[in-house]
Amino acid sequence: MSEHQSASQAPAVNFDKLVQKLDESIAALEESRSFAKAGKLPKLFDTARRVLLQPGGCQAIEERARRLEEAGVYDGTDWAEPAILIPSLTTYSLQSPNADTVVIEAFSELRLLAVARGEYLHPGLSAEQAHNYLTQVLAINLGLLFGMTGEAEREQGKLALISQALVQHVASHIGYEHVIDSLIEEIWRILEQRPIRVTDARRMITQIAICRADTDADLGGAGRGADRLISSLYGPTRVCSEDPGTVVYEQRLETMDSAGLQNEATGFARSMHDTGLVSPYHASFVRFILTDWDSLLSDALGLSSTGRDCLMCYRELVHALIQESVFPETAQGLYGLALLLERGILYQPPVAPALWRQVRLSLCPEARERLQLANGYEPKPSAWLMQGVMNMLGQPLGVGQGNNPTCQSARALSMWAYNDPDYLLQMVAWAARDNEIVMHFEGQPVSSARSASGVASEVTLDLDPVSLVVVPHLDRIYAEMGRLCIGREGDPHRWVNPEFHGWSAGRGFAINVDVATGKLADLEGFIRHFYASYHPYYNGSQPLIHPQPAGVAVTDSAARFIGWHAITILRVTLDPESEMRVYFFNPNNDSGQNWGDGVQVSTSGCGERFGESSLPFEQFTSRLYIYHYDPLERGEPAEVNDDELRRVTEGVYRTWGEDRVPADLLQAQPPRTD
Amino acid sequence: MTEQNYNPEKGYIALLGWSLNAIEAADKFDRKYVVVAPDWAEPYCTEHNIPYLPWNFERLNDRSVEIAQTLQEMGVDVAIPLFEETVEWAGAINSVLMGNPRLFGQAMLLRDKALMKRRAQLGGIRVGIFEEAHDREDVVRFLKRVNQTLLKLDGDPNDPIHLKAFDKAGCLGHRVIRTPDEVDTIPDEEFPVLMESHLDGWEFAVEAWIHNGKIRFLNISEYVTLGYSVFVPATPDLEKYRAEITAQIEKLIKTFDIEFGFVHPEYFVTSDGTMYFGEVAYRPPGFKVFELLERSYGFNAYQGMILAFDPKTTEEEIAAFFPKEVEDAKGYSGCFGVYPRRRVVSRLEIPDETENHEYFESHELTPPVEETVTKRTAFGTHWGLIYFFGEDPYVMRDLLKHQEDLDFYV
Structure with missing residues (x-):
């Protein structure tokens, strides 16, 4: 693990002592007369927040639900009347960056849970009402329930852990069966983006499978749509359809004839390409056919003629990759391998030798340790890493940042995998073998081993194997490059982005926010140049050549500004409806976000390839705040017509630019009437 | 009026200024009390049944005697100041309540930092x-002149001087000046200053409760870093x-002629x-x-103040109230x-x-209201306090010191 993981230095918390402090604060509130109660709340809320952060914290609060209410924590708030609470509002309070809001919401949910379970006879609410309310709360907070986190949760910091623990605690007592249908839809939506890391999806599917197997759970009509998902993991073919376990399955394979094996091969391939999920049986099968039946490999991977050609040319390498890294635990690597072959990148001269190096790479203890912490001890860490490498090369747009503020590093990995695969392999080798990456910033070497902390104080383990090993290094280098820009006027991305991502990132730089004041600056010029550089109607129909880093102002569903976020612009072209769209990569784990004011990022159905997000050109431009261009190629500012320009600028003013309008601009405009 | 049981032997005490902690302490104590505060407090007091008398503490004027008379008619024995701004009011009111005009002069002395220093000097402090x-x-x-006295040559770094408003509490308006350039940054409205x-040296503060001209409890507060902890x-x-500090405080209460109440002086020990x-x-x-x-x-400590101020407090009462300094402390x-x-912050995150x-123990920090942090001029106002409690004074000291190197707003 990297030396930056500050959490490990923090002393352990004595839970009993903490709960005792909580009881003291509740007692102080109980003893206070009405006028003094407000003064006791901050300490109580803060102590409760710390309790909730601990395992068993929700239980401790639930047990005190009645005391808390009677002591007066809800006095003077909306929560004082549980009967009038609206489930859909919990999303906002649970995602609030304000600790007190999260804590009081947690108090209230746990109180309702106590009511629903009959532990607390509430004067204003029946157990049925409480149960019904909690079911709705779970359904609309599914993301929290399964640890799918977005930008808003990251902004929330550690508080997000409370919300997650709370929802999971409630679900484990109320029952998952009440939320299953919306969950299934959610899983399909995520899988359509073909993420590399499918741990969350697997966990959700497993949860559903457990619910369905549980005869006590009354699912009614719910959960029918889950069949394909469950079978893709636990029984994708005829011979393993009843989930016999890999040992039994391997015995069955021994006695099968060629027609039977052929059926299995196509069955596996169909299921894999259907969902993007790989069953552990698939790994057993592929290992089995490698010895005597390797002619079935192409079918088992579901390859097209391109992929098959590539497989034929690099048969030995592919065998080595499978031998080294494909095990039931790392089955997901097969999907990466299939797509990697389909991409034809093995034909680039350095890629195959670099993969051979990867096969034999010996890992440094730090990389080993991170891989083991995240994935366990079986199979060996190098197999996990190899799996990650195959997936990243096969699914460059499936990279996710996990719950880390490291969108730049995730974006860089994706960009290299997409555009410069041998460079990515070089980075992986340096990070995994040498525990050091050296990049150059304007000629000056920047070493990850000698740089101070990165943007993230601690890089969490919810990442794919490559990110797990490489991101801590990249993050430190990125932060160090930022530090080297201290004292320069303007936004450091101007210099850092091209140096960090590689020569293909344009050296020209446009930003529409004045760094010193945070106000909008030359919005119109910014938009016109963007059209001139990227929009095919204005740039002479030149398709984008290299993926370009860009920055967007992310807004939430209410169109409120959340934060700056790094993305990659991949292509700009007409969608099936003949609307001009920007297709981009968002390193966020779930790109299908609602950015408010009518801007809903699409991830499928508008001509997107797997992992791409897209927005109509205008809508995209209204959230853009940084882009790069080639200063030698860009022509004159585009003659964008006034209507279009106005729609874009108004989109900015209505959302993230609302309080960034410079004072002189305000004077020039007639007063707005809203 | 309230649910508490009062000692029928005692009269009323008046709290000057709005402090919930003080009100709560008084409410739990055995004296009848009344809160004297500006009229914005009225709805709150009515709602929560807090005995209350409206008064706006501006500069003393000819109506000042009204409040003293009203309180006297209510049966109030003493007024207790809770804030710097109400010290002179307490002096004026108590001089009427106790028939002792010198109390007002004493309060004025304690309100003006320049006069205070002169008086101290006269007393041999x-x-x-x-x-x-x-x-x-x-x-x-x-x-x-200060730097000439210190035999500094032109070009030597100056020793700083401190500027303080005459009549404000603690660090408010406190600036440190090192060079003549910095003088230009002082706004006009801050003058006159001390x-x-x-x-x-080592700066520390003392809290002393005085009754019948004697110190009843003397606490020494150790600053780890002034303005921080x-x-x-x-x-x-x-x-x-x-022992030396106690002697200094005795000298102080003699010089300022303090018979009762509570003082909070600051000293340096070189x-x-x-x-x-x-x-x-x-x-x-x-x-x-x-x-x-x-x-x-x-x-x-507020109840201690009530005892120290109230002329009806008996010797037994006060002796029973205060513990033995240092020895009786359960911890630090x-x-x-x-x-x-940082210059720009987006959220509160306790390390x-x-x-x-x-x-x-706990903290009183609130999420940031603004993203941009205003630059501190010398001793600004902190954004909230964090509380610690433990057995070992040295662990405590180092822990508090260490907090200065941490980010609570990121």
């Missing part, structure tokens, strides 16, 4: 060099001066053990030292005032090492 300034030129002249030479009781390193008087206030200290004392000793409690260290420390 050692103070630094000080002077009043009416404009920026006065400040430049004083800065030069200027003092800088004393290198304080804890009680002090380390043995500072407590070893207790490396050779000499004590320099800084200033004294006749009201509860800022930085929540009262809360710290309650955590360490278990007595409520301290607090740290957080200033954001794990702070929050998970065995000594950590």
Whole structure:
């Protein structure tokens, strides 16, 4: 693990002592007369927040639900009347960056849970009402329930852990069966983006499978749509359809004839390409056919003629990759391998030798340790890493940042995998073998081993194997490059982005926010140049050549500004409806976000390839705040017509630019009437 | 009026100023009380049944006698100031209630930092060099003269001087000036000010409860870094001066002719053990030292004030109330005032090492209201306090010091 993981230095918390402090604060509130109660709340809320952060914290609060209410924590708030609470509002309070809001919401949910379970006879609410309310709360907070986190949760910091623990605690007592249908839809939506890391999806599917197997759970009509998902993991073919376990399955394979094996091969391939999920049986099968039946490999991977050609040319390498890294635990690597072959990148001269190096790479203890912490001890860490490498090369747009503020590093990995695969392999080798990456910033070497902390104080383990090993290094280098820009006027991305991502990132730089004041600056010029550089109607129909880093102002569903976020612009072209769209990569784990004011990022159905997000050109431009261009190629500012320009600028003013309008601009405009 | 049981032997006490902690303490105590506060407090007091008398504490004027008479008619025996701004009001009111006009003069003395220093000097108390300034030129002249006295040559770095408003509490309006350039940054409205030479030494504060001209409880508060952190009781390193400090306080109450109440002076002790008087206030200290004392000793410091002020308090009552200094403390409690260290902050995040420390008690920090942090001029206002409690004074001291290197707003 990297030396930056500050959490490990923090002393352990004595839970009993903490709960005792909580009881003291509740007692102080109980003893206070009405006028003094407000003064006791901050300490109580803060102590409760710390309790909730601990395992068993929700239980401790639930047990005190009645005391808390009677002591007066809800006095003077909306929560004082549980009967009038609206489930859909919990999303906002649970995602609030304000600790007190999260804590009081947690108090209230746990109180309702106590009511629903009959532990607390509430004067204003029946157990049925409480149960019904909690079911709705779970359904609309599914993301929290399964640890799918977005930008808003990251902004929330550690508080997000409370919300997650709370929802999971409630679900484990109320029952998952009440939320299953919306969950299934959610899983399909995520899988359509073909993420590399499918741990969350697997966990959700497993949860559903457990619910369905549980005869006590009354699912009614719910959960029918889950069949394909469950079978893709636990029984994708005829011979393993009843989930016999890999040992039994391997015995069955021994006695099968060629027609039977052929059926299995196509069955596996169909299921894999259907969902993007790989069953552990698939790994057993592929290992089995490698010895005597390797002619079935192409079918088992579901390859097209391109992929098959590539497989034929690099048969030995592919065998080595499978031998080294494909095990039931790392089955997901097969999907990466299939797509990697389909991409034809093995034909680039350095890629195959670099993969051979990867096969034999010996890992440094730090990389080993991170891989083991995240994935366990079986199979060996190098197999996990190899799996990650195959997936990243096969699914460059499936990279996710996990719950880390490291969108730049995730974006860089994706960009290299997409555009410069041998460079990515070089980075992986340096990070995994040498525990050091050296990049150059304007000629000056920047070493990850000698740089101070990165943007993230601690890089969490919810990442794919490559990110797990490489991101801590990249993050430190990125932060160090930022530090080297201290004292320069303007936004450091101007210099850092091209140096960090590689020569293909344009050296020209446009930003529409004045760094010193945070106000909008030359919005119109910014938009016109963007059209001139990227929009095919204005740039002479030149398709984008290299993926370009860009920055967007992310807004939430209410169109409120959340934060700056790094993305990659991949292509700009007409969608099936003949609307001009920007297709981009968002390193966020779930790109299908609602950015408010009518801007809903699409991830499928508008001509997107797997992992791409897209927005109509205008809508995209209204959230853009940084882009790069080639200063030698860009022509004159585009003659964008006034209507279009106005729609874009108004989109900015209505959302993230609302309080960034410079004072002189305000004077020039007639007063707005809203 | 309230649900408490009152001692029928006693009269009323009046609290001057709005402090919920003080009201709560009074409410739980055995004296009848009334809160004198501006009229914005009225709805709250009505809603919560708090005995209340509206009064706007502006400068003293001819109507001032009204409040004194009203309180007298209610049966109030003494007025207790809770804030710097109400000290002179308490003096004026008490001089009427107790028929002792000198109390008002004493209060005025305690309200004006320049007068206070003069009086201390007259009483034979050692103070630094000080002077009043009416404009920026006065400040430049004083800065030069102080540094000439220290035999500095042109070009040597100056010793700083301190500027304080005459009549504000604690760190409000406190600036440190090192060069004549910095003088230009002082806004006009801050004049006149008191200027003092800088004393290198260990600064500490004392809280003393006085009844019948005698010290009934004397606490020494140790500052780890001025304006950042304080804890009680002090380390043995500072407590070893207790006898000298007590002698200094006795000198102080004699010089200022203080018979009853509560004083909160600040001193420097230099490396050779000499004590320099800084200033004294006749009201509860800022930085929540009262809360710290309650955590360490278990007595409520506001209730201690009520006892010390009330002329009807008996010797037995007061003797039974206060514990024995240092010996009776259950542990050391301290607090740290957080200033954001970054220029731009987006949220509050208590570092794990702070929050998970065995000594950590609680905090009063709130999420940032603005993203951009205003630059601090010398001693600004902190954004909230963090409380610690533990067994070992040195662990406490180092822990508080260490907090200065951490980010609470990121």
